[in-house]
Each structure stands twice: as structure tokens, then as C-alpha cells.
Amino acid sequence: MSTIKTINLKNRPQGKPQLSDFDFTTAEVAELKEGEVLLKTTYVSVDPYLRGRMVDAESYIEPFELNKPIVSGCVAEVLESKDSALSAGDFVTGLLEWKEQQVTKAEQLKKVDPNQAPLSAYLGVLGATGLTAYFGLTDIGKPNKGETLLVSGAAGAVGTVVGQIGKILGLRIVGIAGTDEKIEMIKSEFGYDEGINYKTTGNMKEAIAKACPDGVDIYYDNVGGEISEAALFNINKFSRTVVCGAISVYNATEMPKSISVQPFLIKKSSSMQGFVIFDYKDRHPEGIQQLATWLKEGKLQYEETIQEGFDNIPQAFLDLFEGKNKGKMLVKV
Amino acid sequence: MSTIKTINLKNRPQGKPQLSDFDFTTAEVAELKEGEVLLKTTYVSVDPYLRGRMVDAESYIEPFELNKPIVSGCVAEVLESKDSALSAGDFVTGLLEWKEQQVTKAEQLKKVDPNQAPLSAYLGVLGATGLTAYFGLTDIGKPNKGETLLVSGAAGAVGTVVGQIGKILGLRIVGIAGTDEKIEMIKSEFGYDEGINYKTTGNMKEAIAKACPDGVDIYYDNVGGEISEAALFNINKFSRTVVCGAISVYNATEMPKSISVQPFLIKKSSSMQGFVIFDYKDRHPEGIQQLATWLKEGKLQYEETIQEGFDNIPQAFLDLFEGKNKGKMLVKV
Numbered sequence: 001m002s003t004i005k006t007i008n009l010k011n012r013p014q015g016k017p018q019l020s021d022f023d024f025t026t027a028e029v030a031e032l033k034e035g036e037v038l039l040k041t042t043y044v045s046v047d048p049y050l051r052g053r054m055v056d057a058e059s060y061i062e063p064f065e066l067n068k069p070i071v072s073g074c075v076a077e078v079l080e081s082k083d084s085a086l087s088a089g090d091f092v093t094g095l096l097e098w099k100e101q102q103v104t105k106a107e108q109l110k111k112v113d114p115n116q117a118p119l120s121a122y123l124g125v126l127g128a129t130g131l132t133a134y135f136g137l138t139d140i141g142k143p144n145k146g147e148t149l150l151v152s153g154a155a156g157a158v159g160t161v162v163g164q165i166g167k168i169l170g171l172r173i174v175g176i177a178g179t180d181e182k183i184e185m186i187k188s189e190f191g192y193d194e195g196i197n198y199k200t201t202g203n204m205k206e207a208i209a210k211a212c213p214d215g216v217d218i219y220y221d222n223v224g225g226e227i228s229e230a231a232l233f234n235i236n237k238f239s240r241t242v243v244c245g246a247i248s249v250y251n252a253t254e255m256p257k258s259i260s261v262q263p264f265l266i267k268k269s270s271s272m273q274g275f276v277i278f279d280y281k282d283r284h285p286e287g288i289q290q291l292a293t294w295l296k297e298g299k300l301q302y303e304e305t306i307q308e309g310f311d312n313i314p315q316a317f318l319d320l321f322e323g324k325n326k327g328k329m330l331v332k333v
Numbered sequence: 334m335s336t337i338k339t340i341n342l343k344n345r346p347q348g349k350p351q352l353s354d355f356d357f358t359t360a361e362v363a364e365l366k367e368g369e370v371l372l373k374t375t376y377v378s379v380d381p382y383l384r385g386r387m388v389d390a391e392s393y394i395e396p397f398e399l400n401k402p403i404v405s406g407c408v409a410e411v412l413e414s415k416d417s418a419l420s421a422g423d424f425v426t427g428l429l430e431w432k433e434q435q436v437t438k439a440e441q442l443k444k445v446d447p448n449q450a451p452l453s454a455y456l457g458v459l460g461a462t463g464l465t466a467y468f469g470l471t472d473i474g475k476p477n478k479g480e481t482l483l484v485s486g487a488a489g490a491v492g493t494v495v496g497q498i499g500k501i502l503g504l505r506i507v508g509i510a511g512t513d514e515k516i517e518m519i520k521s522e523f524g525y526d527e528g529i530n531y532k533t534t535g536n537m538k539e540a541i542a543k544a545c546p547d548g549v550d551i552y553y554d555n556v557g558g559e560i561s562e563a564a565l566f567n568i569n570k571f572s573r574t575v576v577c578g579a580i581s582v583y584n585a586t587e588m589p590k591s592i593s594v595q596p597f598l599i600k601k602s603s604s605m606q607g608f609v610i611f612d613y614k615d616r617h618p619e620g621i622q623q624l625a626t627w628l629k630e631g632k633l634q635y636e637e638t639i640q641e642g643f644d645n646i647p648q649a650f651l652d653l654f655e656g657k658n659k660g661k662m663l664v665k666v
Contacts, residue, residue: 246599256592259589260558263579263582266608268607272598276599
């Protein structure tokens with residue numbers, strides 16, 4: 001038996017999370033039982049939604065327990081197996097603890113093929129990120145060819161995929177991001193027709209109006225807050241807002257306030273729909289197949305920001321809230 | 334030719350509308366041309382949405398022009414006709430000017446039968462009010478038997494119909510209104526299982542939780558503002574909010590702010606959808622037929638607050654914002 005490192009939640013963050021909210025401990029790896037595998041963590045996904053699990057409030061998913069390991073999407077290598085479906089050397093994805101190694105039930109894992117796509121892609125474009133982009137845009141956004149799609153957090157993990165799917169579906173796509181470099185990237189690599197740097201733009205309402213001369217038919221919202229207020233002034237009749245994320249308010253210490261959406265929704269017969277990717281679990285295979293096909297056809301590019309080293313997982317998570325990632329943020333262990 | 338009275342919009346109201354925002358003028362009635370009828374106004378509908386037409390802002394409908402007559406749903410009697418479809422003595426409904434008499438094109442009118450239902454019902458339960466309740470609840474609310482329906486503005490024109498349709502469809506129904514008398518009325522006459530008087534309730538969030546022990550599956554929102562904030566804390570997974578009206582903010586002089594809805598919508602995979610009854614114009618006949626059937630079967634009651642006299646139309650409109658109406662507010666000319 002070997003001693004391995006674990007990252008626990010030490011404190012429930014107040015406002016912006018700090019490194020001191022995380023705690024490193026060591027423990028021995030448990031012994032394998034029938035149906036279990038021993039895994040070595042390869043890639044760890046850090047995601048804005050994890051912030052929601054760090055508070056003790058009712059949500060769509062259980063809050064993390066204090067002094068217990070944090071859990072997120074990971075790719076891992078099978079070191080030992082007592083399950084007939086998996087062998088040593090296989091790679092798997094699943095919701096795993098932030099541990100260098102761990103024992104878990106094989107049935108909770110999904111085997112992935114490192115020859116079909118790079119392993120990290122299974123946490124991004126072929127994983128929860130890609131599925132979130134795909135179902136949010138197609139099922140909630142209900143796109144029609146020629147419509148205008150506005151995306152906030154356009155240079156993030158989900159946003160970079162949303163833009164490309166939008167392009168495949170024949171939409172005109174405008175993205176909002178926080179640096180000129182990101183704007184350049186989404187236009188040159190991810191199918192965006194126009195980009196708005198919200199950090200250097202004084203009047204977002206007017207900037208969106210200018211970038212979307214026919215108005216906004218679909219608003220794919222990853223950020224909430226003031227950017228989404230500005231978007232409201234530009235929505236078209238019968239427009240759809242896909243409420244995917246609200247990273248701008250996840251660290252708020254008081255209940256955030258915004259312009260009342262109701263009068264806008266009435267005026268424009270417009271909808272807003274929230275979702276999480278678990279809602280579509282019965283349709284995940286369909287989504288993954290479509291994304292894999294587009295990837296193979298070269299229609300889908302992806303961007304990753306990969307940090308190195310198990311010890312850097314908490315910092316990588318904190319960096320999300322500073323917008324330091326382009327595309328999917330991962331840690332290679 | 335006779336001289337008749339007209340009510341014009343004199344000023345665009347700032348905040349709460351005042352009697353001084355309206356102006357009475359007199360004019361002669363125009364001469365009848367082919368295809369036109371001379372009408373004598375019988376009932377005038379006053380509605381919260383008219384407030385939106387009094388400001389000069391882009392909306393789903395043109396703003397009223399200053400020094401021109403206000404227009405709303407009316408029932409009128411045909412005095413003279415130069416159209417083969419209508420004869421003197423017929424009654425019609427349509428969007429008409431606030432005038433004692435007027436000449437208009439017959440093709441813009443719908444003939445109604447005073448023997449099938451009282452004339453005033455064609456502005457309420459068999460008119461835009463009933464259709465708003467019907468399509469909002471059935472098409473946007475997507476009700477399933479046994480679910481909990483929360484209705485704000487429950488004692489108003491739309492709310493009293495929504496409750497009864499909800500009861501017909503097998504829902505548990507909780508209404509919010511502003512007097513104990515209204516709460517008593519919605520429970521005894523309009524199918525509500527529970528009622529909450531928001532003016533005497535300190536903590537609306539808790540009051541809704543108590544009245545809706547299984548949470549809120551459908552929130553039919555006529556008011557917006559703080560009441561809708563309290564509702565947000567009680568919505569269920571996959572719940573639907575029907576955004577019908579926002580009377581609490583129509584007179585706001587600054588852009589009203591509310592708790593950000595996005596985090597709630599994500600947590601609960603919940604939707605909000607605004608609409609206006611024009612969106613369903615192709616389906617109006619279906620709606621009216623269903624409402625008329627329920628009315629005939631005695632499943633639909635309706636409440637009216639009828640004020641008397643042409644000169645009292647502006648005051649009746651102002652009274653809406655004080656909640657002085659029970660059910661549909663009308664003026665009998």
C-alpha cells in the first residue's frame with residue numbers, strides 16, 4: 001500500500017475562494033474489492049460550477065462536505081482491476097476525488113480510447129463541456145439558420161464549443177470575452193463572426209446592438225450579472241436565453257441584484273431556461289456521438305489551458321474566476 | 334352629425350399615472366363610408382398593459398400618440414352600418430378608441446351574441462383576459478395533474494380565470510392577493526386551495542413555502558417585483574414561470590432591480606417565458622371555444638368590477654394600480 005495526497009475542502013469560501021480554503025492530507029489507498037479498480041489520476045477538470053458545491057445550500061447537487069475530498073470530472077489510468085470490464089492500462093473518465101490515486105467502483109467509470117482523441121478531450125469537447133454546449137444550444141436555444149447567437153464567456157470551455165456548433169448550424173455568432181487576445185482567438189479559431197471585449201467596452205448595451213444589427217435571437221449565457229443585463233436590451237421577439245452559468249455572481253457574498261427581467265420577457269415574448277447537463281443524461285450518448293463525428297470531420301477545434309502538477313489544482317480553480325483560462329481549464333497530474 | 338366625447342392621452346405619465354395625464358375633447362363623428370359602421374360604446378376594458386403603451390418606448394405594440402385617443406378592448410353597439418356583415422342593433426368587440434361613438438371598419442370587429450353570454454364577458458372570460466389565462470397556463474405552464482400552481486395577482490382579471498382552469502386541470506392552486514376579502518373570494522369562488530395576503534404577510538418566502546409544501550411547479554406571474562423574488566426561492570426542479578404581467582413595476586421611474594434569477598434557474602433547471610396574447614392569435618378560436626364550453630358547463634365563474642359612466646374611464650384605469658378591482662375591471666358607458 002502506498003501513501004497518496006488528497007485535496008479536501010477546508011472552509012466554505014466567503015466571496016472569492018482562497019488557497020487557504022483547501023487542505024492537503026495524505027492517506028493510504030484502500031484495498032481493492034471485487035468490482036473495484038485502483039486508479040491513478042491523469043487529468044483533473046476544474047470548473048466554475050464547483051464553486052456552488054462549496055457552499056452549504058440546496059442546489060441541483062449535494063454540497064461538498066468539509067474535510068472531505070473535492071470531486072470533479074477526471075481522466076485516470078487503471079493500475080489494478082478486480083472488475084472484468086477494465087484492465088490495467090485502460091483509461092477512464094468519471095467524477096473522481098482530488099487524489100493522486102483512488103479505489104472506486106468500476107461501474108461508475110466510462111472507458112475512453114486514447115487513440116480516438118487525446119485523453120484531455122474527454123473532459124472537454126467530448127465530455128461534460130461539449131455536452132453542455134451541445135444540448136444547451138440545440139435543445140434550449142432551438143436555433144434556426146441565419147439567426148444571431150450571442151455568447152457570454154465565449155472564450156471559456158463551453159463558449160468555444162458553442163460558437164463552433166453555432167457555425168455548423170448556420171448562425172451568425174457574436175462572442176463576449178475579457179481580453180483582446182481571447183477575442184482574436186474566438187474569431188480566428190472558434191467560428192465567431194464578431195467579438196466584444198467587455199473589459200475595454202464602456203457601453204455594453206450599445207456594443208451588443210452594434211455587433212448584432214438584427215438583434216439577438218439566442219443568448220447563450222455563461223456569466224450572468226451586468227453583461228446579461230446589457231444583453232436583455234438587445235433580445236428579439238421570441239428569443240431564447242440559455243442560462244448555462246453565472247460565473248460573475250458565484251462569488252457574491254450578498255444575493256446579487258440585476259435589472260428585472262420580467263418586463264423584457266413580456267415585451268419580447270422571450271424565454272430564459274436554466275439547465276444542468278445531468279438533465280440530459282439519457283441523451284448523453286447521442287451528444288457524444290455527434291461531437292465525436294464533428295471532431296473527426298475537423299469541424300470542431302478545442303482550446304485547453306493545462307496546468308501541471310497535482311499541487312496546483314486549487315490554484316487552477318481560483319484562476320477560473322480571474323479569466324486566466326482560454327477554453328477548458330485542466331490540471332495534468 | 335352629433336358631437337361626442339373622446340379621451341386623449343395628454344401627457345406620458347411619470348411614475349403613477351394621474352387624472353391630469355388624460356384630456357377630454359369633443360368632436361363630430363365622421364361620415365360613414367362603404368364597409369364602415371357607426372358604433373356606440375357599451376363597455377370599455379381598462380387593463381394594466383395600457384400603462385406600457387403610454388410611454389414612448391419600443392414594445393410589442395405601438396405607443397399611444399400624445400393628444401390622440403387611447404385605445405383598448407371594447408364592446409359596442411352598431412348604430413348604422415354600410416357593411417353587409419353587420420346591422421344596426423348588433424353588438425361587436427374590437428380594439429376601439431375611448432370615444433362615446435366612433436366610425437370604424439367593420440372588418441376589424443367581431444360580432445358577439447348577447448344571448449350566449451353577458452356582453453361584458455366578451456371583454457373578460459371570453460376575451461383577451463380568458464385567452465391570456467388559458468394559453469399562458471396550458472401552453473407555457475405545461476401543467477401536469479397534481480402539480481402545484483402559484484398565481485400572483487390571483488384576484489385580478491387573469492388570476493381568477495387561471496385558478497379555475499388550474500382546478501379543471503387537476504392542480505393544487507395557491508393565490509397571492511392584497512386583501513383578506515380577495516383571499517376569501519379566490520378560495521370560495523375561483524378554485525384556490527390556499528391564499529396569501531401579501532400586504533399582511535411579513536416573510537413571503539416562508540409563507541409561500543408553507544402554502545406550497547411540495548414546492549411550486551408552475552408560477553403564473555402577474556406582478557413581478559418582490560413577490561416574484563419570494564416565489565423564486567420556492568420553485569421546483571423543472572418548474573415553469575409564466576411571465577404574464579409585472580404590474581408592480583409598470584409605474585417604476587427607474588429601471589427596477591430584483592434578485593438575479595439566473596442562479597435559481599440553473600439550480601432548478603427552471604424556465605421563465607414571457608408572452609402576449611397576440612402571439613396566439615391563430616389559436617384564439619380554439620381558446621374561445623374551450624372557454625365558452627367551460628362557461629356553459631358552469632365550470633368557469635367570473636368576477637367583474639364595473640364602474641359607470643364614460644367620464645370615469647381614466648379613474649377606473651388608475652384604480653387598477655391600487656388593486657381596487659376584483660376580477661375584470663370595466664366601465665359601462
